Amino acid sequence: MMHDRSPPSLWWKLSWQLSLVIVAVVAAVIIGLCVYGTMIQSPNIAVEDKISAVLAEAAERDAQGKFLLRDTSELRSLKTQNKGLWFVAATTDGASVSYGTVPAAYAELAHLVHLFHDADIRGAAGTDEIASVERVDTNVGEVRILFGGFADKGWPILALLVGTYPIYVPLLIVALPAIFLAVPRIVRRALARVSEVADKASQIEPRRRGARLPVEGIPKEVAPLVIAFNGALDRLESEIKKRQRFLIDAAHELRTPIAIMQTRIDGMPEGQERRRLLNDVARLAETAEQLLDFERNDQATDLHEPVDLVEIARTVVADLAPQAIAAGYQICFESEVDGLERRGSPFALPRAIGNLVRNAIDHGGNGGMITISVSAGGQVNVVDEGPGIPAEHQELVFEPFYRVTPKSRGAGLGLSLVKQIVANHGGQVSIKSGSTGTQVAIQL
Structure with a gap:
């Protein structure tokens, strides 16, 4: 059976090695003095x-x-x-x-x-x-x-060692504890800045651009590693920007042929084929829009503006109520407070709540009540009375391009976008689902 070995501690390695070196030097000095003594003392x-x-x-x-x-x-x-x-x-x-x-x-x-x-x-x-x-x-x-x-004549050096022990034994009794206590503290202080840099490295998020490790105060032996790491972050950010630019441009370019296709399909005679094509084009258009939303949110910078969660949720419900009613649902809005101010993006947060409501419309079984509520603690809940989501799918629904069923018109980016927006705001999103319905909660 293989066991993972934890990496050795640099602090511990340097501490005991330096301590042993100092002890060896002290011992060498004592022995050296005894050797010198044998040269000047009587054989x-x-x-x-x-x-x-x-x-x-x-x-x-x-x-x-x-x-x-x-x-x-x-x-x-x-x-x-x-x-x-x-x-x-x-x-x-x-x-x-x-x-x-x-x-x-x-x-x-x-x-x-x-x-x-x-x-x-x-x-x-x-x-x-x-x-x-x-x-x-x-x-x-x-x-x-x-x-x-x-x-x-025996061993004169041993005789000197035995004869002079009242001198060096008290010295060792005082010096050894001091060495083994002082050296680890000195090494810890020398590596303190390295530990701080390691903590900062663990806090770097893929979506937090411009984050770099500080080089100031780093030992010159470690500085090249930090500089190389910062260089790797620069190259990664550059490639991510290229990918985002490509996806945004591709989504924009798709709009024109999609619009042309929709215009041509609108001119076709009414029938099953026309409706099927319209649904396919609508799904393709929705996918392009979700891709744009996904990449735009990744570049969002307006995350600290004052927003009213109650007003945002109420506006989303008003905008999507006709779509929900047309799909066979009843829809209602509840709030424990008249207003609830938070810091966030006035464009991204409505998109997140809107995606939750659209998801409930798509997967709620075309019947029952869809309830959107805001708590005094800053939690926004969207609850439907649909068939629910199987337990093995509940965590996967937040992954990009994942769909429980092929019914959705989108590309499986809606809930992934919700999770991304909430994470950018320092919040959490959770899901509870059973045979009586599904509840998705955003906590800011």
């Missing part, structure tokens, strides 16, 4: 703690108070592992104990060890041996240790 740094701990454990005084080192198992192990090991351990009063062969270069320092606090001794003439002096607290007091000759 014995990794074993200083080891020998200090072993000798501190072994240091003691005998019954006469003489300083000595017990032969502990740790001391024996240390000597066994490092055959060249040597050291001089001295108390602060000058008492000392030595082990191994002290290099000649350092022999003269043996009786001075108690004077050193700590030292790194190297580069002496005649030896490559590196010596160190460490201070350690023992049971017999403070002891100074001069040592060298370790076979394995």
Whole structure:
């Protein structure tokens, strides 16, 4: 089973990647400082703690108070592992104990060890041996240790990392939360303008011409995409205008041959063929007019003029009442208010309501009552008592060129035009239909 994967979040991706980069840089600085430390510190740094701990454990005084080192198992192990090991351990009063062969270069320092606090001794003439002096607290007091000759000096960088943790651990404790909190906020602010542009892009409507995405404040890496998108909108609008111009011109051009055909048919002898031809020509003329209305409304700009919905509906009913009565209907108009002002097109809104009434006349079953009403909330209802529209057709009737039955004289553009006009005015159109009739409502 395939699952759709949501696109990755640029904010999240940049946030964690930048945070990791900063953390890596901090870690590299810490490690780099430790590497530098190993270059300037004694190579014995990794074993200083080891020998200090072993000798501190072994240091003691005998019954006469003489300083000595017990032969502990740790001391024996240390000597066994490092055959060249040597050291001089001295108390602060000058008492000392030595082990191994002290290099000649350092022999003269043996009786001075108690004077050193700590030292790194190297580069002496005649030896490559590196010596160190460490201070350690023992049971017999403070002891100074001069040592060298370790076979394995361990990992000095690890020793530095362990030894300096009181410095960098508190720094990391403070810095890491700040990094992981600050970086996402910084990235979010940097992408805020991109999010605003995305919101504007989602609000662009096909019929809202001239809408473009702003380029101001957009990161230069994203700006080419926005410019390209605006260019695509320009090309689309240009092609839409060409199509609309073509349809309007074609509908206009159809008027002349339709009028000629109607004139010629009017001159034919009365009969079934003449009536059939007249109906066909009337249907063709109605289609041409609906196409013109459809495209003209798409270009409408007068959508914010003050109009009276009650007056518009009343005028439409008065104009179409003779046609409804001639088709076998009763027609009535009702309004909850004397007048209801709205902002809209004084030409498009009468066309929308008129199309609803004509649709009721065409599909109402040629009998019963057609009721047009206006509510105080701005809803215009057109209700007939016809056979109704099947449920599977009720949403499709608003699609262009869709007809439930071939009875209509038009091309199936009437209700589609209604939906378009209402959408241009920011309203909604709905339909309810059953076996007792159909109600179409416009809410502005």
